[in-house]
Amino acid sequence: MHVVILAEFATASGGAEKVAVESARGLAEAGARVTFIQAVDGPADALLDHPGIGRVPLSLPDVWSLPAWRGAVAGIWNGEAARRLTAALAALPEPADCLHLHQWSRAFSPAVLPVLLAQSAPLVLTLHDYFLACPNGVFYRFDQGAPCSLEPMSARCLAAPCDPKSRLHKAVRVGRAAALRVAAGRDRLDVIHVSDASLARMAGMLAGRALRHHRIDNPVRVAPGAPAEPERGDAVAYVGRLTAEKGADLVAEAARRAGLPALFIGAGPLDDALRAQGAEVIGWRSPSEVGEILRSRARAVCAPSRWYETGPLTIYEALAQGIPAIASNRSGAAEKVRHGETGLVVAPEAEALAEAFRTLKDDSLVARLGRAAHAAYWQAPPTLAAHAQALLGLYGGLTDEAAHHHGDRAGHSNGEPVVAAMR
Template identity: 30%
Template sequence: MFLKTAKLCIKKSTGCMIYMLNDYDYIVITDHGYINGGLAKVVVSQILELSIGRNKKILLVTGSKKLAPELSNNNVDHLVIGKGDYLTRSNSVDGALNGIFDLSVALKLRKILKACITDDTKVLVHGWSKSLSPSIFLSLRSYTDRTFYWNHDYFMHCPNGGFFDYKIKKSCKESAVSFRCLVRNCDSRSYLIKVWRILRFFAFRLARGKCSEIAVTNASLNVINEFSYFESISVINNPIDLIKKDRIHSEKNDYVVVVGRPSPEKGVAELLELLSKIDFRRKIVVIGAEESDFGNKKLQNLNLECCGWLGRHDVEKIMAKARYLFFPSLWYETQGLVVTEAIAMGVPVICANVNCGMEALGKYKAGMLYDPYELDSLSETIKLFESNDNVKSCSERGYRLYWSMPENINRHVDQVVKICQ
């Protein structure tokens, strides 16, 4: 057991815990300490700005060992309290049970918090569903006045994390763990996994205290409030990692870009099928999927190029020649960073009217909405963007409005610091 006067530090070469005085300004808790998606990218950017830009001392607590190289600086200590993602462990039974409630994780976190928290320390929780489990909230109950949880997804409000029915590929309107929710087979894998998620959700509700929540858009806050209202939710937009360059002259470009992995909730396959039905003639560049992902779809009449996942430099090269971007996601999302990123480059967006990417379109007036389940809606929207004048108008307006107040990491961390005061 740690002494109350001791502070915990991590010897980075061995990962061993040693005792020494070390006051932390922020303790950041999340599943992964390396960039493997949008959530982790936000976490890494936030820690870098706090530790280097603001000279704050950070303790990063994760459920997996891998650490982003850029986080190896003198103001960041890293401690691993988990054994990696639950659903990919070799012992699936052990992974499933610990995913519902991992007592070992709870006890380790409890010791860390007792040893490291001072009167001024704030706790920022970004993710727990992959490798930490709801057990962390039991350890955090004594520190609810200083704990802030980011809703990068909806796992605090929905068992499957998305208010999305993967079987019918539409958003779900049921209240979490209501009778209709319990009997609905909405999981992407099977109803057995749905039962597991329900058990985990009950464990979460029993463990959680009244920590303050952060939504990343007003649109995602509206989704949360529709199903499970909480008064203590603030909004902090995720940072956009872009350097200002000249506007992309989209009106002079020919091909269009689609971004999204080939999973049901992202709506990429459904969009391509609709485009095939209306005999869409422009070249379509798909970032995030391979052609083999659509092997059983009738897309032969489309001029399709699939690139898989690309690095930032390659994405920017493709976007520089894009006329507009499709964002076809069928689930609510929480923000849809790619929408704002495209607008900031000067690329207009055609966005499905069921996801939170709509907020950026409304804010920057740089695109059009369509109904992803209606062929005519998509067709009419595309016709409007055949006009160079319409494309240019959206491109110029969005670019100007975004850069008048960019959503960069400095602004993001300013909001974090303000809310944590």
């Protein structure tokens, strides 16, 4: 099977890119032929260095690197992206059996959807966020610091000053969301959700659209090994971009109240504020370095998202190493945490988190949570191999269906979830 994976970057700098790169590697190791089409110029992750993976850069600019007006136009509808993608697909040495799009908000734009839907191969989208429904992509009111309760693209949504940057940026994002609806047209789309919570929430938001919903976990690239000894750690750790919607400030405040050190691995707009609160911020590290740091320092890993994060990988990676996880009850990853057994599920509020952190002072409790986390995770780990097999099962079903219908992918869907489960 020849699979074409499309992502805007070829490095694992964020969750969507990380999954795109790792799934490409997993598919290649499973025997699939993979073409990885990256929109933006830049380095490629070493995972893409495999004889079964071909890489095609389109050399498009990131819209955030363009002058304001050009970035706005390209963000809404990038005709050049459509032209270059059309040429790249036509030049492939063999036709694609399946197309898998991971991102379209930074360079591709909605303009690539008609190109992909015109191909004879079925198209799959992984929904790492809420851009298919919500203009700002995270279904979050940055003006209120709380999840959104409005119907996406309703009159109240259009008027809400919810964008993290400005009303002008909101207008551009609304234009992109409208263009996306037009680009998708009446064609049926097969979409993958990475958590049960995301599936339930997005299926409701997208009711009435011609979609079929599938459920496959993100891959987690942690090698099997002995569990960590988190009771020897000294800090509560946070891994990822340091922003308010991801709750980085909550970790610092809760740790201060609980009398525990806070360790931040990552960077972002809250860098200086976190350091001012006495937190240790060490910047980005390679995946191997992150693993070593967590195993030596972390009593727990905390992901206290204020937004409805679809499935933060840091929770899965902590559990895989035998480190207790503290997840926001708004996060899709919370469904992987057994409260009081492998970690804690807590509201993203400073005092609730502080109370959870206070319990981490008990070495015996931390040790018990860590051992149980490791044992539970490795009963059915979402490895690259398992992820690849789930994808190949989905691709195979879609290609068989396309062949049965003589390549006609247009049709009606009742929007009911179809579960391709790898939980």
